[in-house]
Amino acid sequence: MSAANRYSTPAVVLHWLMALLIFAAFPLGLYMADLPLSPDKLKLYSYHKWIGVTVFLLVAVRLGWRLTHTPPPLPDGTPVWQRRVSATVHGLLYLLMIAIPLSGWLMSSAKGFQTVWFGVLPLPDLLEKDRELGDLLAGVHKALNFTLLALVILHVAAAFKHHFIERQPFLQRMGWGRKERT
Amino acid sequence: MNLTAWVLLAALAAPAAYAVEYRTVLPKQSSIHFEFRQMGVPVKGGFKRFTTEMTFDPARPEAARAQIEIDLASIDAGSTEADEESAGKLWFNRSAYPKATFVSSQVRALGNNRYEMRGTLTLKGRSREMTVPVTYIPGKNAAIFDGSFILKRLDFGIGEGLWADVATVANEVRVTFRIAATGI
Numbered sequence: 001m002s003a004a005n006r007y008s009t010p011a012v013v014l015h016w017l018m019a020l021l022i023f024a025a026f027p028l029g030l031y032m033a034d035l036p037l038s039p040d041k042l043k044l045y046s047y048h049k050w051i052g053v054t055v056f057l058l059v060a061v062r063l064g065w066r067l068t069h070t071p072p073p074l075p076d077g078t079p080v081w082q083r084r085v086s087a088t089v090h091g092l093l094y095l096l097m098i099a100i101p102l103s104g105w106l107m108s109s110a111k112g113f114q115t116v117w118f119g120v121l122p123l124p125d126l127l128e129k130d131r132e133l134g135d136l137l138a139g140v141h142k143a144l145n146f147t148l149l150a151l152v153i154l155h156v157a158a159a160f161k162h163h164f165i166e167r168q169p170f171l172q173r174m175g176w177g178r179k180e181r182t
Numbered sequence: 183m184n185l186t187a188w189v190l191l192a193a194l195a196a197p198a199a200y201a202v203e204y205r206t207v208l209p210k211q212s213s214i215h216f217e218f219r220q221m222g223v224p225v226k227g228g229f230k231r232f233t234t235e236m237t238f239d240p241a242r243p244e245a246a247r248a249q250i251e252i253d254l255a256s257i258d259a260g261s262t263e264a265d266e267e268s269a270g271k272l273w274f275n276r277s278a279y280p281k282a283t284f285v286s287s288q289v290r291a292l293g294n295n296r297y298e299m300r301g302t303l304t305l306k307g308r309s310r311e312m313t314v315p316v317t318y319i320p321g322k323n324a325a326i327f328d329g330s331f332i333l334k335r336l337d338f339g340i341g342e343g344l345w346a347d348v349a350t351v352a353n354e355v356r357v358t359f360r361i362a363a364t365g366i
Contacts, residue, residue: 037263037264037267037345039344039347039350042221043221044219045221046222046223057184094297106297111261112226112260113220113260114223115223116221116222119222119223120222131195131262
């Protein structure tokens, strides 16, 4: 596989690091929301928020990298509609990786709980405390997350389809393989 | 001049002179708030309903006294979930102890309109001696009495059992109050 067919190493590292964080934060968010109030619940909420802030910072770095580095081209013969769907889904994934932490941050502000990254770095509250708005934003945060889940399933399914069904060396695009390998 | 005229004159002159004794509390201009840290995050709350009985004469501060009774059901603990949780046995045990009270015992002038008020705070059936700093701010219509102190929640058994872990919910709670009163 040529160098041109693999994402640059920083892009690969960011992709998998963020995937890992999102795969941790998502079930954590789902689980903690229904817990009765306890010290453990407060801890889990904090961990979830710390992951969210981390994702928010990483997506900024990632977006900067993506805008200044051309990704490897899709395989020759990829139909136009697939190219369009691919571009749209990737665009939406980026959008959600920004919108989800942001909605969480806004929700936290509206609920009157400042977000303090790792319990050390306080983020400014973007909204005044407003319990109703907080509940509304909780719904927005949840809806955005389930949209992300649907898109991630599509994203993974498409990668598997190209790799395993069409037998193109597709997963290597986001892999650790040496660049010079053909 | 007859006696009625003297009484009237005295009544009119009283607010102008500093001989006024503040004893009528204005609930709408008074407040009790608190702030504590939860996982390093400051959380604000307060009590909406409380009654204050007080007398304060700037000329005789040592004779001042104050008695505050807080309706614990009027709590804002930061969230609906926390409001409900705070009523439970591990926190205020509100069904058994619906009120918190503070009764002053001694007031000492520190100068510059600053005072030190000693008294007993009773919360969840436990009484503790407290020393509370109070700043007196004279005003045209009402005087303001501002103060702030740190309360250790575990001294009163507020947040027992699994909640006794101060790494999650800090032991120190900053209580801030403002009492507005007139001499009428």
